Amino acid sequence: MVAVYERTYQNATRVTRRANPFGFDPVFSALSKAAAITVLVLLAGIMASMVYGGWPAFQTFGLDFLTGTQWDTMNDNYGGLPAIVGTLSTALIAMLIGVPLSIGTAIYLTQLAPAWFKGPVGTAVELLAAVPSIIYGMWGLFVFVPLFAAYFQVPVSQVVEGMPIIGTILYARSPSGLGILSAGIILAFMIVPFIASLTRDMLDQIPTVLRESAYGIGCTTWEVVRHVLLPQAGVSIIGAVMLGLGRALGETMAVTFVIGNANRLSPSIMDPGSTIASRIASEFNEALGLQMNALIGLGCVLFFVTFVVLVIARILVSRVKQY
Amino acid sequence: MRTFAIAAAAFAAINFTPAAQAADITGAGATFPFPIYAKWAEAYKAATGVGLNYQSIGSGGGIRQIRAKTVDFGATDAPVKGEELTRDGMIQFPAVMGGLVPAINVAGVGQRGLKMTGPLLADIYLGNIKKWNDPKIVALNPGVSLPDATINVVYRSDGSGTTYVWTEYLSFVSADWKGKIGANTSVQWPVGVGGRGNEGVSGTVKQIANSIGYVEYAYAKQNNLAYALVQNKAGNFPVPDDKTFQAAAAEAKWDSMPGMGITLNDQPFPNAWPIVSATFILMYAKPSDPAKSQAALKFFDWAFTNGDKLALDLEYVPLPDAVKQQVRASWKGMTDPAGKPIF
Numbered sequence: 001m002v003a004v005y006e007r008t009y010q011n012a013t014r015v016t017r018r019a020n021p022f023g024f025d026p027v028f029s030a031l032s033k034a035a036a037i038t039v040l041v042l043l044a045g046i047m048a049s050m051v052y053g054g055w056p057a058f059q060t061f062g063l064d065f066l067t068g069t070q071w072d073t074m075n076d077n078y079g080g081l082p083a084i085v086g087t088l089s090t091a092l093i094a095m096l097i098g099v100p101l102s103i104g105t106a107i108y109l110t111q112l113a114p115a116w117f118k119g120p121v122g123t124a125v126e127l128l129a130a131v132p133s134i135i136y137g138m139w140g141l142f143v144f145v146p147l148f149a150a151y152f153q154v155p156v157s158q159v160v161e162g163m164p165i166i167g168t169i170l171y172a173r174s175p176s177g178l179g180i181l182s183a184g185i186i187l188a189f190m191i192v193p194f195i196a197s198l199t200r201d202m203l204d205q206i207p208t209v210l211r212e213s214a215y216g217i218g219c220t221t222w223e224v225v226r227h228v229l230l231p232q233a234g235v236s237i238i239g240a241v242m243l244g245l246g247r248a249l250g251e252t253m254a255v256t257f258v259i260g261n262a263n264r265l266s267p268s269i270m271d272p273g274s275t276i277a278s279r280i281a282s283e284f285n286e287a288l289g290l291q292m293n294a295l296i297g298l299g300c301v302l303f304f305v306t307f308v309v310l311v312i313a314r315i316l317v318s319r320v321k322q323y
Numbered sequence: 324m325r326t327f328a329i330a331a332a333a334f335a336a337i338n339f340t341p342a343a344q345a346a347d348i349t350g351a352g353a354t355f356p357f358p359i360y361a362k363w364a365e366a367y368k369a370a371t372g373v374g375l376n377y378q379s380i381g382s383g384g385g386i387r388q389i390r391a392k393t394v395d396f397g398a399t400d401a402p403v404k405g406e407e408l409t410r411d412g413m414i415q416f417p418a419v420m421g422g423l424v425p426a427i428n429v430a431g432v433g434q435r436g437l438k439m440t441g442p443l444l445a446d447i448y449l450g451n452i453k454k455w456n457d458p459k460i461v462a463l464n465p466g467v468s469l470p471d472a473t474i475n476v477v478y479r480s481d482g483s484g485t486t487y488v489w490t491e492y493l494s495f496v497s498a499d500w501k502g503k504i505g506a507n508t509s510v511q512w513p514v515g516v517g518g519r520g521n522e523g524v525s526g527t528v529k530q531i532a533n534s535i536g537y538v539e540y541a542y543a544k545q546n547n548l549a550y551a552l553v554q555n556k557a558g559n560f561p562v563p564d565d566k567t568f569q570a571a572a573a574e575a576k577w578d579s580m581p582g583m584g585i586t587l588n589d590q591p592f593p594n595a596w597p598i599v600s601a602t603f604i605l606m607y608a609k610p611s612d613p614a615k616s617q618a619a620l621k622f623f624d625w626a627f628t629n630g631d632k633l634a635l636d637l638e639y640v641p642l643p644d645a646v647k648q649q650v651r652a653s654w655k656g657m658t659d660p661a662g663k664p665i666f
Contacts, residue, residue, distance in 0.1 A: 073482065074507045146530050176475040176531045178516045261480030261517030272516040274480075282519055286383035286482030286508060 047303065054297030056290060065297060071263040071279075078294035080301060082265040086180060086273040087302065090255065091248040093184025093269070094191055098248075099241055102192045106199035107225055122200070129193035137257030140186040141178075145258055148185075149177030153270055172270035178260035181269040186258050187251055191244035198240035202233040235317050242313035249306055252277040276302040348619045351378040352385020352398030353484055354520070355539060356419055356602045359639045360398070363626045366633060375622060382484045382508070389413070389605050395612075395619045397605040400484020401508060402584025414608050414657060415582030416650040417601035418623060420640040422540045422568045423489055424550040424598070426528045429455055431468055437551040438463050438560055441496025441589070441597065444553070447474055447535060448493060449500060450514035455533060470533065477527045477536030480517025482508040488600040489537045492588040537598075540568075541638035555597040556589050563596045568640040571595035577649055601642070606657065613659035620654055620666045627651075 057065055057078060068079015105125065109118055153175040160167045172179070206229060214228045230237070260272020261282055274282075276298045287295055350360070357379035364375035380388070382399040389397030390411060398418070408415055425444060427437060443459060446452040452459060456469040479486045491506035504510050516531075518524040521542045528536040529546055540563050543550050552560040561567040571590040577583045587599040604623065610616040627650070631641040642650070654666040 070511070072511055073509045074505055141526060142530055146532070149531065174473050174475050174514065174516075176516050176527075176534065178527070178531070256480075256519055257523075261519070262515065263511065274517075282480040282517065283482055283509070285381040288383050288387065 050296055050300045050303060054293055054300045057293040057297035060290065061294075065294070066301070069265050073291055076290045078291070078297075080276070080294075080298050082263055083274050083276045083279045083298060084301060084305075085265060086183075086259065087249060087275040087277070087305065089180055089269065089273075090184045090187055090259065090275055091245060093181060094187035094248040095241070095245060096188075097185060098188035098191045098244060099195065101188065102195035102240075102244075103199055103237065105192065105196040106203055107229070109196075109200050110203040111221065111225065111229070122197075125193045125196050125200075127193075128189075129197060133190065133251060133254045134257075136186055136190050137254035140182065140254060140258040144186065145177035145182055147177075148182055149175050153177060157270065168267045169269055171268050173266075173268070175270075176260065176272070178258055178272050179268075179270050180259065180266075180273045183255045183259040183273075183275070184269070186254050187248045190251065190254060191248055194247065195237075195240045195244045198243070199233065199237050202236040202240070203229055206232050238313065238316055242310065245309055245313075246306060249309065250277055250302065252281045256281050347374040347376050348396075348615065348622055349376045349394045350385075350396040350398060350604075350619070351380050351388040351394045352605075353382045353400045353602050354379040355400055355421065355484060356398060356639070359419055359630075359634050359637050362633050362637060363622070363630045366629070367622055367625055370625070370629075373618060373622070381482070383482060386605065389607075392607075392611065395606070395610075395615045398602065399605060400600065400602050401487040402580070402582060402601075402603050403605060405581030405584070408582045412608050413582075413605050414653060415584060415603050415605050416623075416653050417577075417583055417642060417646065418604050418626075419634055420568055420572055420587070420599060420601045420642060421638075422563050422571075422596050422599045422640070423485065423492075423537050424540050424543050424563050425535055425553065426525060426538050426543045426546075426548040426550045427535045428528050428531065428549065429472075429533055430470060432549060434549050435552055435562065436467060436549065438554065439551040440554045441492065445493045445497030445500040448476055448478075448512070448515070449497075449503065450476075451499075472533040475531050475534035476512075476515030477524050477531070477534050478512050478515050478517050479509070479520070479524055479537075481519050483520075484508060484600070484602065485521065485537070485539060486510070488588065488598065491586060492598045495589040539638075544638055553597050555593075555595055556591045557593040557595070559593055561594050561596050565635055565640045567594055567596040568599050569643055571597075571599040572601070572640075572646060573643040577646055583646075583649065583653065599640075608657055609660070610657070610665075613665050616657065617665045620657070624651065624666070 061068065061078060065078065065080055066084065067081055068077070069081050070077050070079050071082070072078070109122055113121065153172045156170055157172045157175055160170045210228060210232065211224060214224045219227070255275050256278040259274055259278055261274050261278060262272035263274060263279070264271075266273065280295050280299055283291065284295055357377065360375070360377045364377060368374045382401060385397040385399050386403065388394045403413070403415055425439060429437070440463065443452065443463070446459070453473055454471060455474055456471050461469060487506060487508045490500075490504065490510050493504070494501040494506045504513070516527065518527040518536070521539050524536040525538045525542045525546045525548055528534045528538070528548060535551075538548070550563070552562065554560055561570075570592050571587045574592055575585055575587055575590060577585055579585055582603070584603065587601060589597050590599070606616055606619065627642070627647045634641045651666075655664050657665045659665055
């Protein structure tokens with residue numbers, strides 16, 4: 001440790017000595033400042049142009065734009081509730097399935113897996129993260145959805161039909177396999193590699209001393225994970241989860257393939273629906289006039305939802321940090 | 324798949340020609356005729372050296388682009404109304420035709436193994452008929468064993484001329500549909516799931532058991548989808564092919580609408596397939612650049628004369644000869660600033 005530090009120090013001093021006193025530093029600082037400002041300007045520009053583009057829709061429909069359930073291109077009457085609900089519910093399902101799956105994967109990879117097994121599974125997780133979303137969508141439509149319809153939707157619908165609450169939430173009126181739940185599951189598959197590989201890296205960075213001492217005082221593996229590792233990596237794991245949530249909220253292509261693209265609000269998660277992103281992807285090409293404004297307005301709403309989620313994440317992270 | 328390969332090849336051919344060749348014709352719009360326009364462009368380039376850059380951005384986009392005068396012609400599946408043509412000073416003419424079929428995926432029902440009527444299709448898309456073994460479907464198909472399964476309705480989730488043709492047909496044959504839903508490039512579907520594009524609908528129908536979805540005939544054929552025969556106005560069950568599509572168009576009264584924007588749906592002729600449509604071209608009657616418009620007209624003239632075989636190869640239906648003559652006559656209305664006809 002000390003040797004490494006010395007070497008770095010020497011390298012650093014050598015560089016400084018060679019540098020011109022009137023050299024690159026002011027330019028470098030100006031460049032990096034410009035880079036940071038560009039990001040801010042971009043963000044402000046995107047936000048402003050989306051508000052501007054969506055303004056006619058906000059103005060025409062007011063609050064109904066958020067609470068209305070009609071999406072009527074013939075009479076130019078647009079309400080975004082089904083798409084907003086679809087966005088939130090698919091993301092929620094994805095988190096409920098994806099988070100335990102990815103944290104479990106990370107814990108197994110770092111704590112329990114034999115060394116010969118770590119490599120292949122770790123690589124597989126990273127490869128999954130690199131798969132383009134359209135591949136998930138096509139795989140979802142061509143492989144997952146027919147199996148899901150035949151072996152899950154149909155039998156489950158038969159069992160729950162007529163039951164209170166569950167019979168509403170899980171009943172598929174047309175068992176096509178496409179729907180909110182399918183989209184949520186595909187999204188879960190897509191976010192697992194992100195959260196899992198980030199969490200794995202966090203867990204790997206926890207000093208071995210900490211873990212060894214916990215085992216040393218007689219903790220079981222579960223106790224080590226629960227009371228030592230997870231609290232240590234907690235903040236970073238929440239950050240990773242939020243990154244996954246951001247992706248789930250905005251994912252477009254894969255969702256468009258499997259959600260069924262219906263502009264209807266349904267109490268059942270087996271029924272087809274739509275998300276903000278999938279609605280925009282479906283309709284943007286042919287949209288004219290107020291429909292275009294309404295789509296941009298929906299984009300604005302998505303922007304806002306993502307922003308709120310990120311702020312909540314920040315607050316959560318700072319809370320956890322205090323303990 | 325073959326169309327796709329050809330389209331891709333043609334796309335490469337027309338889009339990567341050097342920008343310096345200012346003589347290239349530009350067009351934008353409907354996605355449905357893109358493969359044949361691309362194929363025609365490839366052959367036309369080989370024959371004359373003049374290229375065509377066609378962007379298949381959708382009918383709505385095509386109308387937007389020609390109104391913004393960024394292209395020489397716009398292309399749209401649903402015809403533009405007469406008063407809008409007059410207002411914008413545009414002419415409109417059909418270029419090529421296609422037909423829609425209700426593709427089905429029902430175990431045990433083979434190619435053309437099922438008969439349908441327009442009102443039945445409307446009831447299915449309204450959600451009034453929910454099962455494949457509904458008595459009304461069974462009564463029309465004696466001897467066909469239909470499963471006791473829910474019908475999975477599939478529609479286009481994107482705004483599309485194909486949806487316009489389909490919903491217009493359902494409006495013609497069902498008062499219920501006309502009153503509740505109507506005809507448009509996208510409507511409020513009471514039941515079903517949406518697929519994006521013709522390939523999205525054909526892909527969904529292929530994957531989802533017990534489904535039905537409307538697609539361009541070409542897509543049904545290329546994807547080997549089974550489709551139902553639909554009873555026409557004369558009471559017959561014609562087989563969808565270029566002959567029955569042309570039968571709907573040949574005797575139709577094209578001059579009854581401005582810009583030849585007539586519907587070919589539900590025509591009364593004995594051999595006419597009931598769900599047929601033309602796709603249209605929009606150009607300015609007094610273009611600001613007459614030379615470019617003339618080049619575009621020459622292209623379509625060439626395509627009408629030499630392009631029928633190419634169209635049939637890709638499962639499109641060429642316009643009947645009489646209609647082509649009518650289109651050529653309509654071009655006389657296009658003049659340069661001096662008032663001289665361009666074509």
